[in-house]
Amino acid sequence: METKSRLQIAVIEKDADGKNGPYCPVCGKVSSGYDNDYNEVAPCVHLLFNFSFDAGEYVYQTLDFANRVDEYVRHQEELDPEFEEPRNTDDFNVMLKALGYGPEVLVLEITSCGFACGPTWETSNYGYNFNAEWDNDDEDGEPAS
Ligand SMILES: [Zn+2]
Numbered sequence: 001m002e003t004k005s006r007l008q009i010a011v012i013e014k015d016a017d018g019k020n021g022p023y024c025p026v027c028g029k030v031s032s033g034y035d036n037d038y039n040e041v042a043p044c045v046h047l048l049f050n051f052s053f054d055a056g057e058y059v060y061q062t063l064d065f066a067n068r069v070d071e072y073v074r075h076q077e078e079l080d081p082e083f084e085e086p087r088n089t090d091d092f093n094v095m096l097k098a099l100g101y102g103p104e105v106l107v108l109e110i111t112s113c114g115f116a117c118g119p120t121w122e123t124s125n126y127g128y129n130f131n132a133e134w135d136n137d138d139e140d141g142e143p144a145s
Helices: 063-079 089-098
Strands: 008-015 047-052 057-061 105-115 119-129
Touching (some): 008 089, 057 063, 063 089, 089 105
Antiparallel strands (some): 047 057, 047 119, 105 119
């Protein structure tokens, strides 16, 4: 089978409707939000990372992903002291390929509109690894590496 290296990024704009979301395209579990008792929902094993463009930081990332990013950033900073971590989807695309991810990863770039003293827009990247598997020995659902 021919191996493709192209990552897939879907750009989505949605209205804020008070509902949770997004939902994992692999298993259907909500990737961010709260349950009926307002407890924060833990993401499923497929969620690789959630990056908030507005906060400029990762809201969630797996340990393996965080380690790969740290190594990538360190290497890039050695090449270029002015290097800055990815802050837009095109830069994410370049970085994810360099981290060794391929077509098993789908990134949803979701922009939503809400209201806080007027309309506010918020954009986040959600990366899903379709090949991630549950570690059956780990009840907490940490991804098997
Ligand atoms: Zn999932």
